[in-house]
Amino acid sequence: MSRHKTGDRFDDDDYPAYTMGRAADMIGSTPAFLRALGDAKLIEPLRSEGGHRRYSRYQLRIASRARExxxxxxxxxxxxxxIILEDQLEEALRINEELRSADSSEET
Structure with missing residues (x-):
């Protein structure tokens, strides 16, 4: 579930630390808005053992952008x-920069 040891979970952007109610409060929305983002497949919350939705900080940043x-x-x-297109563009720019850096280091 987490890439880090137990003590570091709250430092992990992907750790599902927030309940639906808390997540909605944090981004200034309603639980229905978060459910709508899930229905639209923008974010897919993890589920607690009891079946409750749990959100990570990364997902809350995406939800906050959607709310804006x-x-x-x-x-x-x-x-x-x-938001999906913005994310794809950011990833493409990052890869492009890595490739340019690799080309520059090979030329020297």
């Missing part, structure tokens, strides 16, 4: 697509 877009008038489905 929706607050600006973007439909939730479009907001989810925008």
């Amino acid at each position: 877009l929706v607050d600006e008038g973007t439909p939730i489905e479009a907001a989810c697509k925008i």
Whole structure:
């Protein structure tokens, strides 16, 4: 579940530390909004042993970005697509930079 030992779980961006209610409070939304993001497949919360949704800090950053877009008038489905495209662009730019760095080091 976590890449880190037990004591470091709360430092792990991927550790599902927050309940739905707490997560909604943290991003200034409602539990229904978080459920809608899950329905749209933008974020998929992990489940506790009791079946309750649990969110990580990484997922809350994504949910917060979605809330910003929706607050600006973007439909939730479009907001989810925008966030996915932003994430893909960020990853492509990171890979491009790594490749450029590798090419530069081979030339020297």
